Amino acid sequence: MLILLLVGLGGAIGSVARYLVSTRIQQASHSGFPWGTYVVNGTGSLLIGIVYALFDNGLYGDDLLVFLVAGIFGGYTTFSTFAVENLKLIENRRYGWLLHNSVGQIAGGLLFAAIGYWLGSVVA
Numbered sequence: 608m609l610i611l612l613l614v615g616l617g618g619a620i621g622s623v624a625r626y627l628v629s630t631r632i633q634q635a636s637h638s639g640f641p642w643g644t645y646v647v648n649g650t651g652s653l654l655i656g657i658v659y660a661l662f663d664n665g666l667y668g669d670d671l672l673v674f675l676v677a678g679i680f681g682g683y684t685t686f687s688t689f690a691v692e693n694l695k696l697i698e699n700r701r702y703g704w705l706l707h708n709s710v711g712q713i714a715g716g717l718l719f720a721a722i723g724y725w726l727g728s729v730v731a
Contacts (some may be wrong), residue, residue: 608671609703625683640704641692644685645712651684652716656723657730664731 628650629643644683656677662672696705712730 609670613670613674614678614681617674617680618661618682621679621682621684624679629688634636637699639699640709641688641696644688644692645708645715648684648686648689649715649719651680653723654683655680656725657727658723660724660727661731663728665709666731681719696726 625647629647631643632646633641633643653704656674658675658680689708693705693708696702696708
């Protein structure tokens with residue numbers, strides 16, 4: 608039961624953070640490209656990489672890992688928004704942006720997760 612509460616609380620925190628960050632980035636970009644989601648998914652991947660590296664060393668307990676990864680970062684990052692924004696780019700025939708968004712978020716997410724994991728390993 609505690610795990611469910613940790614995931615729920617973390618998810619609420621992450622979802623609010625995603626809304627605030629994504630909205631501000633998108634408004635600041637003055638662009639039709641989904642920069643808000645792009646930044647949220649990139650930073651979320653970086654942070655998840657850092658957290659996994661720290662937890663691989665056994666410095667922290669599983670409850671905290673679940674709270675951070677499934678809860679906060681699960682609520683913060685968003686694959687569903689990524690998918691819908693790509694659908695909108697297809698509908699608007701913005702194929703260059705579609706390619707940039709798809710490849711950039713997938714490859715960028717992997718890259719940021721790897722960098723985060725490396726950073727977390729250095730810190731731990």
